[in-house]
Amino acid sequence: MNKHLKMDRPATERFLDETAQNVLGTPMDRPDGPAKAAGQATYAHEWQIEGLCHGVLVRATIPAGRVARIDADAVTGRDGVLRVISDPRMLRVPAQGGANEAPDQGPDEVAYLGQPIALVVAETFEAARDGALALPVEYDPADFTVDPDAVEPEVPKKKQASQGDLEAAMREAAHSVDVTYTTPGHNSAAMEPHAAIAVWNGDDLLLRGSYQMLKYNRNELADAVGIDPAHVRILSPYVGGGFGSKLGITHEAVAAALASKELGRPVSVTLSRQQVFETTMRRSETRQRFRLACDAEGRMTAVGHEVLVSQLPGQQFSEPVTQATPFAYAGPNRVIGHRIARVNRTCAGSVRAPGEAVGITAMENAMDELAEAAGIDPVQFRILNIPEKDPTSGKPFSSHTLERALREGAERFGWSERRAPGQRREGDWLIGMGMASAIRVNILAEAKARVTLEPDGRVLVETDMTDIGTGTYSILTQVASETLGVSTDRVRVRLGDTDLPPGPGSGGSWGAASSGSAVYLAARAVRDRIAEAMGADEVTLKDGHAIAGNRRVDLAGLFDGPVTAEGHVEPGKTMKETRQSSFGAYFCEVAVNAVTGETRVRRMHGTFAAGRILNAKTASSQCLGGMTFGIGMALTEELLHDPRDGHIVNRDLAEYHLPVNADVPQIDVVLLEERDDYASPIQAKGIGELGICGAAGAVTNAIYNACGVRVRDYPATLDKVL
Ligand code: MOS
Structure with a gap:
């Protein structure tokens, strides 16, 4: 009695909203937390x-x-x-x-x-x-050769795209920007x-x-x-x-x-x-040219995003900087360019939201520049340019929460207090506010999981899925608990063993929604077995008991032996036929020292939506972490290569500057209520990497608002701000 579901149709069933165990979505503590904190989890x-x-x-x-x-x-x-x-x-x-x-x-x-x-x-x-x-x-x-600027780059045909006439749109535009941003290499660290x-x-x-x-x-x-x-x-x-x-x-x-x-x-x-x-792999440094244009009312007419990244000779991966560019904002005239410089630096690979982490960040800076050129508030300017459907493919969005995130985030942050650049000063400190959108493509990945109801009424969840600190143990416990009406302390989750049913792995933000769906399907199959044993079509499962008609039986002892089922989810037509993305909005207040050029982030707020939230604590922690990395990307983080031989010279945590507690203010994260029926059987989307996709742009836009300096070469170190 296994359950297999290919996402060829939207998942309109509201089962998980109706079980009413009130477990899924709550900020449950990590079941693996005590062992980790006590040093009893063996790495x-x-x-x-x-x-x-x-x-x-x-x-x-x-x-x-x-x-x-x-x-x-x-x-x-x-x-x-x-x-x-x-x-x-x-x-x-x-x-x-x-x-x-x-x-x-x-x-x-x-x-x-x-x-x-x-x-x-x-x-x-x-x-x-x-x-x-x-x-x-x-x-x-x-x-x-180790210098990406010193070689003739490769121009892979499949990665170029254009529609309409970008050059003409730029010429005829009421307002336009043609700006180039650079981001340095990063290590996952x-x-x-x-x-x-x-x-x-x-x-x-x-x-x-x-x-x-x-x-x-x-x-x-x-x-x-x-x-x-x-x-x-x-x-x-x-x-x-x-x-x-x-x-x-x-x-x-x-x-x-x-x-x-x-x-x-x-x-x-x-x-x-x-x-x-x-x-280990580095994120490639990027050079990104943006040509953006809008009409007199601020409606965008052109989106050009041309990038240069680097990679070792012969390797396939290249940083997908423009991954969200095709659908981020409206505009009929579009160009995407992607060039790869082959250099002898360490292998380039996926690091913390490959693509959008740097692509949306720089795009949000260019958007800030265009909004200013058009004389429109940056939040309003984005809302004005949210496309009704994917402007490149014409596909509908599975759901679109950017406008809500922008409006609600702006309200909570107090965006209306923002002034023109350079207008707020407290002693030596210039104060500024900036914002950026968060955009990260959503992917459902094939996943399997096994759920077993033990004769004593306990539940075992098994998959080779990993928990990389993200909270997989928590959310899979919650999905099983919610579906089977068994309290979370009676659910055990086994992960990280290739002998177990193959999950999607932790990557690309697909882990929680995909493996959560597999566990959900397996638990539904176990539920069917319980109903069958009760001789009923459907049962209510609550507090470790099964209720059908006027009968209420303890799950412990209902079966003589273990009852096991496998859940299997696969992506299908809904992923091909809709454009799927998670969205959010960042707001940031910085103080820039007029004497030293030092930037301190004073406040940061993020409002995010990613379909059903499986655990409010682990989901917002992911966003907190992403925004923290965003602060690092904005201000300090940078791989430095020796120009003579490509050697990474800042190769430890003393020289490669990640933000520490003193660099990070209280970060405020709000998660919007949402269900995305096209994304997964449990209506959840990816959230793992959403919080880094644009975050640094909010910081550098705030620097501009504080002191009038546009840093287009990340990170915004003191020398560049002064
Ligand atoms: Mo992520 S950089 O896909 O682990």
């Missing part, structure tokens, strides 16, 4: 395993070329160094396909400085690190460094690691090592943040697997913080 690196040895990666000291010779004998045997693994398969990862069934592999030669080329394995971590530092390596260097422990049992590989999308990670690891995925099991029950850097497997997984096979012992490989910066 990948922490497993104590009999016979464990330690590997440390050796990384290329040239930006391009071939490894000619590795003198393993020079270090083997010294102080407990067991082996030097220099298998070429180690070089080829990662090529983060994200959701690719057949993963592409990365370069098989050195393509950037810091690329892992070997692993030194020893009895202790210290001996392995010493051996890795001492290992003699000779190279055949090759030509390289998850708190937990990448770690893997590999153990073989015959031909079977067991890997404890820290990854976001296990069903793909299993294929990637199998492919990298050269074995059948059926022989690979990955465990990732706890993940200390991913932000894209753990979407695909990374070098430590392949290195640990190969070394463990060769040595016949469990091998642990954990990246140092510097290695995280140097070997």
Whole structure:
């Protein structure tokens, strides 16, 4: 009695609104919280395993070329160094396909400085690190280039688009802007460094690691090592943040697997913080030219967004900067351009809302500039230009909450207090307000989950879905509790094991709505079994009891054995036939020091809508986190590459400046009530990354309002503001 649902029709059933358990959507505490806070949740690196040895990666000291010779004998045997693994398969990862069934592999030669080329394995971590530092390596260097502006970029045909006549619209416009913004590279910078422990049992590989999308990670690891995925099991029950850097497997997984096979012992490989910066994927820096135009009334007539990003030679991914540009604002004349500079910097990949995080941010700055040129309030200007349907494809929106978010957010924030640029001063501080829209495309991903009603009335939820700190344990507990009328303390959720039904993984903001839908369908199937056992068409499930007609029975003892069902959701026509996006609005107040150029964010507000909210606390925490990253993106965060060889010079948390508590004021998050019937069976949309998609733009627009300086080159450091 499994339940499969392909989203070919809108999900108009209001089942979850009518069960009335009042569990789903509430700000329930994380069930995994106490174990995490008490240090009892075991993360990948922490497993104590009999016979464990330690590997440390050796990384290329040239930006391009071939490894000619590795003198393993020079270090083997010294102080407990067991082996030097220099298998070429180690070089080829990662090529983060994200959701690719057949993963592409990365370069098989050195393509950037810091690329892992070997692993030194020893009895202790210290001996392995010493051996890795001492290992003699000779190279055949090759030509390289590390400056995206110094190469002729690739122009992939599929990524260019145009309609109408942008040039003519720009010429004839009452108001227009032609401005270029740049954003620097970013690192995901998850708190937990990448770690893997590999153990073989015959031909079977067991890997404890820290990854976001296990069903793909299993294929990637199998492919990298050269074995059948059926022989690979990955465990990732706890993940200390991913932000894209753990979407695909990374070098430590392949290195640990190969070394463990060769040595016949469990091998642990954990990246140092510097290695995280140097070997995991970066968000590409971007250059974005906007040509925007409107008529005398402020109605937009042109949207041009042309971008330059960079990537290693041969890699497929490129930062999808213009992902939301086709539908963000109205206007009949449109151009999208996408160019890729091939450079020998670390591999570019998905980092914290790939695309909109930087694309909407810069677009919201350009919109601010156009609103000013047109003499219209920035909030009004956006409302005026919300399209009725997707202006590029003509598809209807599944739901559209931008206007509501803008109006309600403006009201709560006190936007009407805003003055013209440079008009508010408190001593040395210039005070300004800025705003931006939040826009992030919505995706439903295929997901499976299993729900079991135990004979004692408890419920078990199982899927290989991950919880990367986002709250998966919470929301899946709530979905099962709401659907089955069993209190949340009697629901147990097992995640992060490839032996469990394959979920969608945590990525692209699709995790909660997709895996939540699979659990919902499985629980509905269990419900059907309960009704059947009661001899009724439908039952009311409440407080661990089933009620049908005048009968009320305890779920404990209703069945002799466990009752299990699988839920399976797949995207279908509703995703193809409607344009789906989550929306929101940011409002920010900054103080800019007239003497030093320092910016302090004083207040920040976000109003968001993403369909049904599954847990008010975890959902608003995601938005808080996104806005915090937005403050970092606006003011401090920036990967710096050595112009000589591309080496990332600020490769730790002391030099790569993420916002700390002192940089972040009280952030206020409001979630709007919404149901999106086209998005998922549970009417939920993606919210994970929504809070970063434009947030930095609200900060820099506020800087402009404070002091009249338009910083078009992120981050807005003191030197650029003065
Ligand atoms: Mo996200 S950057 O798709 O983990």
